[in-house]
Amino acid sequence: MKITLKGNQREFEKGISALDMAGQISQDLKKKALVAKVNGEKVIELWQPIKEDCEIEFLTFEDEEGRRAYRHTASHVLAQAVKNLYPKAKLAIGPAIENGFYYDFDMEEAFTPQALQAIEKEIGRILKKNDKLEKFELPRKEAIQLMEEKGEPYKVELIQDLPEDAVISLYKQGDFVDLCAGPHLGSTGKVKAMKLTQVAGAYWRGNEKNKMLQRIYGTAFDSKEALDAHLEAIEDAKRRDHNKIGRELEYFTTVDTIGQGLPILLPKGARVIQLLQRFVEDEEQKRGYLLTKTPLMAKRDLYRISGHWDHYRDGMFILGDADDETKECFALRPMTCPFQYQVFLNRMRSYRDLPMRLGETSTLFRNEDSGEMHGLIRVRQFTISEGHLVLRPDQLEEEFKGCLELARFMLQAVGLEDDCTYRFSQWDPNNTKKYEGTPEQWEEAQNLMGSILEKLDVKHTIGIDEAAFYGPKLDIQIKNVHGKEDTLITIQIDMLLAEKFGMEYVDADGQKRRPYIIHRTSLGCYERTLALMLEKFAGAMPLWLAPTQVEVMTITDRANDWADEVASTMSMAGFRVDTDKRNEKIGFKIREAQMDKIPYMVVLGDKECEDKMVAVRDRKGNNLGVMGLDALMELLHEEVDTRAIK
């Protein structure tokens, strides 16, 4: 039988197992191979016999699919350990995920940290025992019967959802049996290093109406060293957590009596956001945007027109009794659209008025569920660089491109561009309750956006059921230090609200036409952007955004006057300067300045005083030498210019 391996053909005895095949190629491969891929499609276990000519690729821990099989087997080991220690625990599902795996259990008793330790010990025993994994298949009925006997109602439910004629595959290791499609490693001992990382609640089948199960997260690596390196990397990432350093460095804080998701921006945080806002507003002005300022709340009547009252009411803060129609009822705005559209509606518009690009630094309020808040990333009140472009159909593509270019320009300016991915967020035709409009309208808008994305060659993933209730979105996604993904920037084609609000323009032929609308943000919401920048730079903001750019310190009182002069000259020149003239614990102050991530430190003593010079150090503690004040300011100007706009 002829087997193709990495492009080379080789002869093997018919019916040989993949593992033996690997062994004949090299002992090293036999050791490293985890599973095998047949004809570039199906991934099989190594114990399976190869019966005909085909192409085989051996997958190791280096391969994504190899790692998945490895961690999937690890999740079975976890389930086995839990069943050994808690026979009453019911098994749900346990897949491999990015960087690890989890398994969901239904159990009365909560998994405590001590319990987790005991489970890890049991896992160690199972790995040592090195049971072979065996695959067997049962007809649907028998599979259900087996799982009923074993008292696994969730498994029964899973099988029942499979097609009538499906042959169900199960895996057995020792006396532990699990419903599973595989593929798996040959034996439990193949898993070299496993660690349980955390316990969490998770709804059965991801539906909040279902019972909440207990999920144990874990990870597995092909060596103890790799596992330790991974755990250390996670710890390292957490040290950059904006929610920790943002509070430590006094960018923001929260107060119990103000409430969840309502952070206080301290002077540093407020300053950075002000700088970002100015940057965005100035850039938008250059690109032909008109500035608007619209109210933060409106009567429920407005939201009835826009559809928010039907589709977004739970997300809104309502002032007054929503159900009492005899009284006025207001709601804080969760989005700017229906407000900013009024600018267009102010008078009859001509086709010559289009494109009309409206921009606003807009504060929004969303009544997020109490468990959703996270530092500055997920809050209940936030300010976003919001905007709407009212367009003729022939302008849509060009303007969409303009929005994308603006977004990329902004991301580059703040240094986050390389960390972002693109997602084309579409509606779910099976979940029409959530959305306004007809399937035809959705089809049209999505096709339009799809073809623009193709034309602009934007690499993207597709997100089904991720659209806004009024239209599809291009979401620019970014991950925080915990690996959780959030939308930083969004560009949306909104075809429904224009209709609802009766927006029209008079075309060249004198006919009234419905405009297209692009709903977009330049830099997303400022709180979130600040959070991700803090994480990206570990608190060391680039000079153009640093709340304090220069700290002036004296080491003797004789330098105080000169320090004042330096500080005031630099302030007048537009730099953000802090002075500290306590001239004591200078080493401490320098360390503190570095901790606070202050880009430049100026140290003044008798010598500098006499020569009217400044001794300069950068944030890494490098001594840049003694220079004139003009030279320092020149240096700073250059850095600001290069960082802000590349």
Add this chain to the structure above:
RNA sequence: GCCAAUAUAGCUCAGUCGGUAGAGCAGCAGUUUCGUAAACUGCAGGUCAAGGGUUCGAAUCCCUUUAUUGGCUCCA
């Protein structure tokens, strides 16, 4: 909203079996005026998140609420 953990001085954290609160750093006052990672002396600082309960007695045990954290579900 759901599952779990946590909440002690400005910060980081001790506080045993239930016996009424402790350290380091920061702060303040004085001394020191010194050249690069915490100078010396002293002082002050706490309804132990809030409320209720059990108890002779609660930071400690129980309940409720609030906030914080990690997930789930949602979402910028």
